[in-house]
Amino acid sequence: MASPENRLLRGRPVWSDAEASTAGGDSLAVFGCAGCGAVLTAAVSEVALPIHLADAHWETLHPPLLEARSYTVDPAPYGPPWRQSDEVGAREAADRGRFALYGALSDGPSDTILLAPGDMRGTRLILERAAGYCRGIDGRDGPNLACLGCDLPVGTRMDDCGCWQVVRLLPQAVVRLPGPPERPIMDWAELLATGALWHRLSDYRDIPAGVALAQVVVAAGGTSVEVAPGPVAELLGRAVGALLPAGEGAKRLDLAGPGYGEPTADLVLVPVHPQTGDLWQPSAGAVPVPMDAALWAELAFPPHRTRLPVVGGLPTGVERDDPLPPYPWYPFPPSREAFRFTLARMPVVREPWLRAIYDRGF
Structure with a gap:
């Protein structure tokens, strides 16, 4: 970073x-x-x-x-030759941006x-x-x-x-x-107005959710977290409860960002600017927790869906028998692979409390 x-x-x-x-x-x-x-x-x-x-x-x-x-x-290095993590010393792995065992380690180019x-x-x-x-x-x-x-x-x-x-x-x-003139960097208002934050990752949102979960756990510092009701609780609530201890004095986690506002919270999930990598910065003193901008936009401004036709209607006497939209058989799970992938690349994972969470998983 x-x-x-x-x-x-x-x-x-x-x-x-x-x-x-x-x-x-x-x-x-x-x-x-x-x-x-x-x-x-x-x-x-x-x-x-x-x-x-x-x-x-x-x-x-x-x-x-x-x-x-x-x-x-x-x-980070990428590509062959590859070595298993247990074949590499902790210092050498850290030099390659790996602070916990996670798959093979690359000796390829950075x-x-x-x-x-x-x-x-x-x-x-x-x-x-x-x-x-x-x-x-x-x-x-x-x-x-x-x-x-x-x-x-x-x-x-x-x-x-x-x-x-x-x-x-x-x-x-x-x-x-040499290339043509660079595209200007859009501010948050332009990103929201043009729809640039919405893209095709909706079918894979468990991956950025796993990344966000790792960032929440690190920001919490091992203390309990109370997740605000609503989209954040639906996305991360169960996993946060499984990873962090319960108890009094919990830090409150909520959503904040451009066009959305700043609720009263200790930790706020905020978008990462897709062009610059900058975090949207809260002004009320809450700790910003980075989240993929497209996933953040989906939580902050969920798309309006209806089963009614946009215009007109069906002819008299015609009935629809379309099946209901599919619903998951189990609560949405953030990606375990993305969660561990993210933690393994953060030096703080070497602290005992976080290493225990990393090894245990959810």
Whole structure:
């Protein structure tokens, strides 16, 4: 994190200050091949690293991790060779941003550049590195995209079940080329007015919910939490009750943010700006807890749904026998994988009270 108070995993630039001034800080990025200079991407705008990086929903195809015409930088190492967490010492794991055991540890490059697969240009798939599980490519064999101009391996495409669709460009294999003017950063009012906070992650909201749950547990500091009735309780109430102790003096958790207001609370779930990674800041003294902006918008401004036709009606004598909309058989569960994925990348997980929660789960 660049600043724990108001920034969440902002991607670091992949070029020097001199290169940035040459390319122009107010222009979109176009990434080219470091070997021959060929254009490899559409013009893309930098956004904050999504907070829902964790893979989940095994044997289910996921949408792209990023919106079209955007990119971000992941400071954590990624890609082969892989080592199991128990084979790596605690100090070495911490140097790679891992503070608790969680899956395999990468010895791959840091600062890979993430894009939606549809924004790639001028590359071919390296077929002998295109292994996957059953529905696509999972990147297990390392870089599987080569430049059409010089055949240099430049990145890895992943689109198998259980993982977000994404391309990771190797920072040493690409250069930034001049691009068109940058898109302006929208303020919160514009984001709400244009509907930019609503996107296709609604079917996978358990993943950002698991991330938010981890942030709530950390912000609570091991004390009990009283979840405000309403959408926050429906989303996180059961999991918070299972993870944190009950007792007097509980901290109250509620929702706050742009266009919504600030209720009286000790902890408030607030949106992360999708372009900058900045947290919306409360002014009443509550501790802000970061939440994916799309999930926050769904809680703060739930869509109005009705089973009545928008206009007109059915002809006389005609009756509908449509089945009722499906309802879950069990309460909504935040993603356990996303919860542990998030905690494992936070130094505070090494504190005994939080490590016990991490190991126990919910």
